[in-house]
Each structure stands twice: as structure tokens, then as C-alpha cells.
Amino acid sequence: MAAAIEAKKHGAKSVCIIERDKELGGILQQCIHNGFGLHIFKEDLTGPEYAERFIDELKEAGITYKLDTMVLDISEDLHLQILNTCDGFMRLKAAAIVLAMGCRERTREAVNIPGTRPAGVFTAGTAQRFLNMEGYLVGKKIMMLGTGDIGLIMARRLTLEGAEVRAVLARRGYPGGLMRNVAQCLHDYDIPLMLRHTIVKIIGKERVEGVLVARTDEERKPILGSEELYECDTLLLSLGLIPENELSKGAGVKLDPATGGPVVNESMETSVKGIFACGNVVHVHDLVDHVTDESRRAGKSAAYFVRNKLKENGPLIKTEPGKGIKYIVPHLIRVDNLNKSLQLFMRVKEVYSNSRLIVKADNEVIRKSRKMHLTPGEMDNIRIDAKILRQEKPAILSVQVKREEE
Amino acid sequence: MYDIAIIGAGIIGTSVARELSGYSLRIALIEKDNDVANGTTKANSGIIHAGYDTRPGSNKAKYNALGNSMFDKLCEELAVPFKRIGSLVIALESHDPETIEELYNRGLANGIPEMRILNGREVRKMEPNLNKEVIGALYAPTAGIIDPWDLAIALAENAVENGVELLLNHRVTAIEKSTGHFKIRTSASGIEARYVINCAGLYADQVNNMAAAPYFKITPRRGQYFILDKNSGSLVNSVVFQCPGKMGKGVLLSSSVHGNLLIGPDSEVLDDKENVETTADRLLFIKEAAARTATGIPFNTMVKTFAGLRASPSTKDFIIEESKEAAGFINVAGIESPGLTAAPAIAEEVVRLLKTIAGELIKKDDFNPLRRKVIRFMELKDHEKRELVRKNPAYGRVICRCENVTEGEVVDAISRKAGAATVNGIKRRVRPGMGRCQGGFCAPKVMEILARELGRDMQEIVNEGKESYILSGTTKGEQDYKGKERSE
Numbered sequence: 001m002a003a004a005i006e007a008k009k010h011g012a013k014s015v016c017i018i019e020r021d022k023e024l025g026g027i028l029q030q031c032i033h034n035g036f037g038l039h040i041f042k043e044d045l046t047g048p049e050y051a052e053r054f055i056d057e058l059k060e061a062g063i064t065y066k067l068d069t070m071v072l073d074i075s076e077d078l079h080l081q082i083l084n085t086c087d088g089f090m091r092l093k094a095a096a097i098v099l100a101m102g103c104r105e106r107t108r109e110a111v112n113i114p115g116t117r118p119a120g121v122f123t124a125g126t127a128q129r130f131l132n133m134e135g136y137l138v139g140k141k142i143m144m145l146g147t148g149d150i151g152l153i154m155a156r157r158l159t160l161e162g163a164e165v166r167a168v169l170a171r172r173g174y175p176g177g178l179m180r181n182v183a184q185c186l187h188d189y190d191i192p193l194m195l196r197h198t199i200v201k202i203i204g205k206e207r208v209e210g211v212l213v214a215r216t217d218e219e220r221k222p223i224l225g226s227e228e229l230y231e232c233d234t235l236l237l238s239l240g241l242i243p244e245n246e247l248s249k250g251a252g253v254k255l256d257p258a259t260g261g262p263v264v265n266e267s268m269e270t271s272v273k274g275i276f277a278c279g280n281v282v283h284v285h286d287l288v289d290h291v292t293d294e295s296r297r298a299g300k301s302a303a304y305f306v307r308n309k310l311k312e313n314g315p316l317i318k319t320e321p322g323k324g325i326k327y328i329v330p331h332l333i334r335v336d337n338l339n340k341s342l343q344l345f346m347r348v349k350e351v352y353s354n355s356r357l358i359v360k361a362d363n364e365v366i367r368k369s370r371k372m373h374l375t376p377g378e379m380d381n382i383r384i385d386a387k388i389l390r391q392e393k394p395a396i397l398s399v400q401v402k403r404e405e406e
Numbered sequence: 407m408y409d410i411a412i413i414g415a416g417i418i419g420t421s422v423a424r425e426l427s428g429y430s431l432r433i434a435l436i437e438k439d440n441d442v443a444n445g446t447t448k449a450n451s452g453i454i455h456a457g458y459d460t461r462p463g464s465n466k467a468k469y470n471a472l473g474n475s476m477f478d479k480l481c482e483e484l485a486v487p488f489k490r491i492g493s494l495v496i497a498l499e500s501h502d503p504e505t506i507e508e509l510y511n512r513g514l515a516n517g518i519p520e521m522r523i524l525n526g527r528e529v530r531k532m533e534p535n536l537n538k539e540v541i542g543a544l545y546a547p548t549a550g551i552i553d554p555w556d557l558a559i560a561l562a563e564n565a566v567e568n569g570v571e572l573l574l575n576h577r578v579t580a581i582e583k584s585t586g587h588f589k590i591r592t593s594a595s596g597i598e599a600r601y602v603i604n605c606a607g608l609y610a611d612q613v614n615n616m617a618a619a620p621y622f623k624i625t626p627r628r629g630q631y632f633i634l635d636k637n638s639g640s641l642v643n644s645v646v647f648q649c650p651g652k653m654g655k656g657v658l659l660s661s662s663v664h665g666n667l668l669i670g671p672d673s674e675v676l677d678d679k680e681n682v683e684t685t686a687d688r689l690l691f692i693k694e695a696a697a698r699t700a701t702g703i704p705f706n707t708m709v710k711t712f713a714g715l716r717a718s719p720s721t722k723d724f725i726i727e728e729s730k731e732a733a734g735f736i737n738v739a740g741i742e743s744p745g746l747t748a749a750p751a752i753a754e755e756v757v758r759l760l761k762t763i764a765g766e767l768i769k770k771d772d773f774n775p776l777r778r779k780v781i782r783f784m785e786l787k788d789h790e791k792r793e794l795v796r797k798n799p800a801y802g803r804v805i806c807r808c809e810n811v812t813e814g815e816v817v818d819a820i821s822r823k824a825g826a827a828t829v830n831g832i833k834r835r836v837r838p839g840m841g842r843c844q845g846g847f848c849a850p851k852v853m854e855i856l857a858r859e860l861g862r863d864m865q866e867i868v869n870e871g872k873e874s875y876i877l878s879g880t881t882k883g884e885q886d887y888k889g890k891e892r893s894e
């Protein structure tokens with residue numbers, strides 16, 4: 001929605017949002033907890049409230065949208081195949097496309113939990129949908145594997161609905177979600193957090209009856225002999241999100257295996273001219289505020305692209321994740337399209353306390369940022385002054401982590 | 407009083423039912439589970455074997471060879487996707503070519519057509535992704551792939567359309583011989599039938615023992631599998647078997663009929679006929695064994711792992727015969743591999759057997775062997791898509807984004823005879839839940855459609871069996887938050 005609004009604002013004449021759900025808002029509609037918009041609106045909103053701000057602005061701006069409509073295919077030359085019950089099957093041609101399909105959840109198979117295949121195994125997001133949108137409980141005695149934010153939120157949510165969340169397990173020595181969620185969802189509700197534990201077997205014939213929990217070693221492998229049976233009727237999985245890029249692949253968009261999303265430049269444009277991407281489909285975000293920033297950039301750039309205002313040639317910089325950095329978005333920077341500054345988003349590979357993020361333009365250090373706590377579960381960002389990039393004209397812009405003692 | 411009671415609605419029971427539904431007979435197809443094809447039939451390799459692997463002279467050899475040739479017509483009539491992609495038994499070790507030669511000769515003895523022995527270069531041309539160490543292979547172009555449950559479901563639908571009564575959730579508990587008929591007690595209603603055809607799979611021995619003295623034993627032999635993403639399906643073009651050797655039969659790599667990559671199975675004799683658990687050690691074994699065929703198999707694109715149980719007979723061969731003790735009681739037991747391939751031929755044999763016992767059977771003149779085509783929306787041409795949505799808007803709503811399945815297809819699967827009434831029933835018939843999100847996105851939608859079409863509450867919708875509830879209540883219902891005071 002943010003991309004559409006921004007595109008309209010910056011001169012795109014006809015903008016249409018294609019949404020597969022029955023209402024606008026995407027995943028925000030089922031995120032009934034608060035904590036959204038602290039940066040963008042300086043308010044503490046729930047997911048639906050945050051979405052509503054954009055829905056209202058969208059409607060006022062006269063932006064068209066199609067609900068209950070699925071995009072079946074996107075081609076490299078910007079042809080879309082879409083389907084809904086009213087218009088039927090349609091082929092459209094766009095001058096520019098913004099991809100904002102979000103993510104799917106990692107499943108039990110992705111972590112290969114053996115055992116039986118009973119009912120009662122849910123990913124946290126699906127459980128959230130059942131609870132918050134459909135109004136149903138998924139179980140009474142719950143074990144959770146994974147400490148992604150969705151899982152932490154659901155642990156609290158299920159507790160508030162009267163379920164017993166017996167424990168939340170993290171395979172690593174640290175939780176995967178935001179520390180504030182660990183505090184507000186687990187600690188505040190006395191839900192046990194078991195770090196360095198995993199589930200090695202699911203038990204139950206037709207419905208989950210229990211799980212076997214084992215301790216893990218440094219490589220997240222279960223330690224033989226440490227298995228303990230935990231009785232439960234539900235297993236919730238919060239193992240992380242995977243950007244949903246099947247449509248992108250179909251359009252020939254190049255993906256970064258480190259993010260699972262498209263390789264993008266400073267304008268959020270993908271490797272296919274005219275196809276832009278923003279939000280969780282590019283990389284998994286923690287804060288919707290960052291999603292909005294990114295989306296506004298994508299929408300504005302898409303409008304500029306259509307109006308031939310994006311500069312395609314000129315100096316090009318590649319970003320390079322250095323030591324300790326898993327990925328950096330954007331991957332490429334066309335300096336001529338920058339305004340005052342450039343924001344680099346990244347995630348680290350492991351936990352670092354008391355360290356610095358070092359930004360280098362080729363071999364020269366241009367920025368050092370002190371960080372007390374870096375963790376893969378929290379996205380970081382660094383703002384770089386565009387002037388430096390225009391001056392130095394580096395080929396590579398790299399970021400690395402340096403511990404204070406080094 | 408039924409003329410025929412068929413016990414078990416797996417691939418054999420449904421094949422027999424469909425075959426018999428062409429005759430003027432009152433037939434009951436009795437199934438202990440909540441859906442057809444819920445046992446071995448839904449958890450095997452789905453291979454239509456060429457037939458060189460069976461012992462010449464055995465029932466397995468006879469019905470494999472016969473059955474294989476029947477698949478094109480059968481799948482055409484029943485609108486079931488089937489692909490004859492051929493199979494390769496690859497030679498990797500120096501002594502393998504000898505075994506390949508043996509299999510080839512066995513194939514000749516079994517009358518298997520079109521087989522060829524290939525050298526390493528020819529194999530690599532056919533299958534560029536196999537390990538460079540491959541030194542040759544036995545190529546059998548008549549092998550094929552299918553979704554085994556799909557065939558059983560189609561057979562069941564066609565059988566019921568032609569008058570067979572399907573009785574789900576009827577677990578046979580006792581069989582009493584009476585004059586000229588059998589009295590069958592089940593967990594639900596009692597059934598009387600003149601003839602009984604025992605297609606009870608893993609429990610065929612126990613069912614036989616209800617009517618006569620034990621004379622064979624069925625041992626469960628578990629096999630585990632990996633299914634990989636559709637993007638990995640093109641790793642191999644045919645079914646690639648490893649040459650059987652000292653280490654056993656090896657594991658296969660194959661694309662499934664819908665384009666996923668299937669890897670497995672192993673073989674493990676068990677005691678428990680209900681144990682379909684996957685285990686970490688055996689999955690690891692399969693993973694390592696598969697690497698002999700091809701390196702770099704993208705296991706990180708794994709979509710699912712599962713296990714199935716083979717019904718291994720103590721006689722080591724198919725048991726297809728009238729019980730010597732109980733006249734009119736036909737055993738069709740021990741149908742392990744190549745059971746799926748043999749099924750259509752076995753069904754014909756059972757009918758022939760029945761005729762020798764019961765006398766000539768009257769053919770129905772309104773028997774319809776054709777199953778109404780299953781519309782797969784994404785396979786239609788543009789104008790067909792437009793026309794269909796105009797006629798039936800439900801086809802305009804995609805409810806499974808991984809496999810692009812529309813609501814119209816789901817509703818159709820529910821409305822057919824022997825149709826879906828569970829989440830897994832929908833999964834097996836139209837695929838929501840088979841994709842990479844494993845039902846994460848579509849489950850609420852599938853449940854909603856099931857509830858609506860079946861006139862039930864969402865909470866009543868189950869995953870598979872009657873006890874496999876999915877939802878445990880409504881929010882703001884009976885349970886309340888039992889808040890604890892924070893210790894501060």
C-alpha cells in the first residue's frame with residue numbers, strides 16, 4: 001500500500017494493487033498485537049490499525065485495488081496473468097511492477113522432525129490466522145519450537161486464550177526474535193524458554209500426543225541420550241520466514257541466496273528492468289516501519305522509472321557483506337539516484353556484544369558505528385552520506401563486524 | 407444381503423470393486439479408515455514397474471507384466487495422470503554389470519518388452535545429473551510413475567458411480583460362516599454377503615483368520631521417503647534405481663507425476679502394523695545412499711518426509727486364491743511391490759476366480775468405465791480458463807498458492823462419489839497441502855470449504871481419521887486466561 005501511495009504521489013497515473021486476500025492489509029490484519037508504527041507514526045498501534053492508516057490514505061488517493069485476486073504469473077516483459085471470481089482470467093501489461101508478496105513460513109520438513117504426521121502441528125502464522133481471523137483455538141497444551149517473533153507473540157496470545165504453553169524451545173543459545181518480545185511474551189507470562197533445545201520426534205497417531213525434546217550442541221545437532229518426553233496436544237513451529245519468490249523466479253528475477261529475495265539496487269529495482277520489490281519478499285524484516293520506508297522508496301522509484309526519471313547509467317557500487325555480515329540490502333547502488341544519504345540494511349551471522357560495524361569504500365574506512373548488541377534476530381542499518389559515495393566513487397562498499405577487543 | 411463384500415479400499419480393493427461394478431451385483435466396499443487409500447496405497451513409490459525384477463513363474467511376475475500394459479487405457483478411462491518415463495537400474499560397482507545382465511535376462515523370461523542395456527556414456531546422455539561413476543544401466547522404457555492414491559480414489563469413485571456401496575469407518579471385527587453367506591461384524595454396522603474378497607492389506611492375515619485357519623502371515627516392512635520441491639524434480643528424467651547388491655536393493659530417485667523429486671525407500675521389518683513414523687537414522691541412511699546416484703541433491707528444498715508399510719507375505723509371493731477352508735472367501739493378500747503395477751491384472755484375475763466359484767456373472771449394460779475428467783485449472787488454455795470462471799466463479803479463486811489450485815477444484819473433489827471429507831482427503835485429490843508451505847496458507851481455506859460443502863462446523867473438520875481434530879474450540883469460549891501475579 002505504501003508503495004502504491006508513493007507511486008501515485010510521484011506521478012504514476014494508474015496504480016493498481018492486486019491482493020489475494022479478501023481485504024487489504026496483508027499479514028498485518030492478523031497481527032492484533034501492538035508495537036507497530038513507533039517510528040513512522042510515533043504511535044504504538046496494532047497491526048490492523050497500522051494497515052488502516054494506509055488503507056484510508058489509499059482510498060483517498062483514488063488508487064484502485066483488486067481483492068480476492070491471485071497473480072498466477074509474471075513474465076520478464078511485465079505481462080501479468082491474474083485471476084478472480086468477477087473479472088475471471090486476465091492478462092495485463094504493466095509499465096512497472098512492485099513485488100510485495102511477503103513470506104511463507106518454514107515448515108516441519110525444513111528442519112526434518114521425524115516421527116508421525118498427526119494433526120496438531122501448526123506453523124505459528126497459521127495458528128495466528130485461525131485465532132485472530134477465524135476465531136478458533138488450535139490446542140490446549142502447547143509446545144513451541146522456534147523463537148521467531150511470530151512464535152513469541154503466539155505464545156502469549158495462546159496463553160491469553162487459556163491454553164497452556166509448556167515451553168518455547170530455541171535450537172541455538174539465543175532467541176531468534178526481538179528481545180522485547182522475549183521479555184513481553186515469555187518472561188511476563190512465565191512461559192519457560194529453553195535455549196539449546198530441539199524436538200527430535202513428534203508422537204501421536206491422529207493428533208499430537210507429545211514430543212521428544214533433546215538438548216543441542218554448538219552445531220544445533222541434538223545430543224543423543226538427552227531426550228525427554230513432553231506431553232502436549234499441539235506443536236507450534238516458529239522456525240523463521242522464507243521470502244515467497246515463486247512469481248519473481250518466473251519473471252526471471254535474480255535472487256540472493258543469503259536473503260531468499262531479489263537482488264535489488266538503491267531504488268529497490270530487481271535485475272529485471274521495471275520490476276521493483278519491497279518488504280518481506282526482499283528480506284525478512286523485524287519492524288514494519290522499515291518495510292514502509294523501503295516500500296515508499298520502491299513506489300517512488302517505480303513512478304520515476306515509468307516517467308524515465310531513474311538514472312540507469314553512471315557510477316555503480318556493489319555492496320559486499322564482510323566478516324560477520326550475512327547480507328546487505330541493497331546489493332547495488334547507482335549513485336546518481338541517491339538523495340542525501342543511503343541506508344544500508346543488514347543482518348549479522350552470530351551474536352556480537354560490544355563491537356563496531358565498519359563500513360569501507362573499497363579499502364578506505366568511511367564509517368564506524370558502535371553497537372553494544374548485534375544479533376541475527378534483529379536487523380541493523382547504517383546511514384551513509386551520499387556525498388562520500390559521490391566523492392570516493394568506490395567499486396565496492398563493504399560492511400564488517402569488528403569486536404572491540406580486536 | 408450383498409453379493410460381494412470387499413474388505414479393504416486400498417489399490418487392490420478399489421481395483422476389484424471397479425472391475426466387479428461392471429456386473430449386476432450388489433457390492434459393499436468395506437474400509438476401516440475414514441477415507442479410501444489410507445494405508446499402504448498412499449505411502450509408496452508410485453512406480454509402475456517394467457517387470458524385470460520379479461521371479462519368473464511367480465504371481466508377481468505374471469501380474470506385473472500384465473498390469474503394466476493395462477495402465478494407459480486404465481488411466482485414460484479414469485482421468486488419472488500417468489507418465490511412462492522409463493526406468494534405469496544403474497551400475498556403479500564393478501560387479502554390477504553382471505547383476506544388470508541377470509535382471510535383463512529375467513526381464514526376457516518375464517516377457518518384458520523394449521529393454522536395453524546401456525553403457526555409461528549412453529546413461530549419462532539420458533541422465534546428465536547422475537554421478538560420473540555410472541558405468542552402465544538396464545533401461546526399461548515401459549516403467550512409469552503415478553500418484554498411487556490418485557488411482558485408488560479414481561477407482562473408488564468409478565466403482566461407486568457404478569453402484570458399489572462404500573462403507574468407510576467399518577473395521578471388520580469378526581466373520582461368521584453361515585449357509586451360503588458370511589456374516590461380517592464391523593465397528594459400525596454388520597454386513598451379510600455371499601462372497602467375501604479379502605483385500606485388507608497389512609491386516610489380510612488377521613481377516614483371513616476370522617473366517618478360516620491361519621495359513622499365511624503378513625509382516626509390515628517400512629519404507630521411508632523424501633519429497634523435494636518441484637524445482638528439483640528435473641534432476642532425473644526417468645526412474646533411477648540403484649543396482650541391487652550386497653547392501654540391499656538401494657534407493658531410487660524419480661520425479662513424481664506432478665514434478666516433485668522422490669527419494670527412497672529403505673526397508674525395515676517391523677512388529678507394529680501401525681508404525682509409520684519416520685526416523686532420523688533411516689532418513690540419514692536414505693540421504694547417504696541417494697548420493698551414490700547423484701551428488702548435490704538439494705535436500706534443503708525438502709517438502710516432506712513420510713513412511714509407508716509394505717504388506718510382506720510369508721509366502722514371498724502374491725496370494726490370490728479362494729480359501730481352501732471357507733468356500734466363497736477369496737484372499738488377495740501379500741500385495742507388496744509390484745502390487746500397484748499388478749493391481750489391474752489382479753482385479754481381472756479375481757473376477758475370473760469369482761466366476762469359477764459363483765458361475766457366470768451378468769454384465770451390466772449401463773456400466774460406465776469413464777470417470778468424469780478432473781479439471782486442473784492451471785492446465786487449461788486461456789479461453790478455457792475464462793469460459794470456466796464465467797460458468798463457475800469458484801474456479802476464479804485460487805486457494806492454494808503453492809500448487810495454484812482453485813476453489814472450484816476443491817468443491818468438485820468434495821462433491822464426487824467417494825469424495826473428500828477431510829483435509830488430507832482434499833490434499834490427496836487436488837493437492838492443497840502438498841506444496842512447499844505444507845498447508846500453512848491453504849489449511850484455513852480448505853477447512854472453510856469443507857465445512858460449507860459438508861454442512862458441518864469448522865471444528866468438526868478433521869485432518870485424516872475421526873480423532874484427528876484440528877481446532878480445539880473457539881476463542882472467547884469456555885477457557886479463560888488464568889493469570890498469574892507477576893513476582894515483582
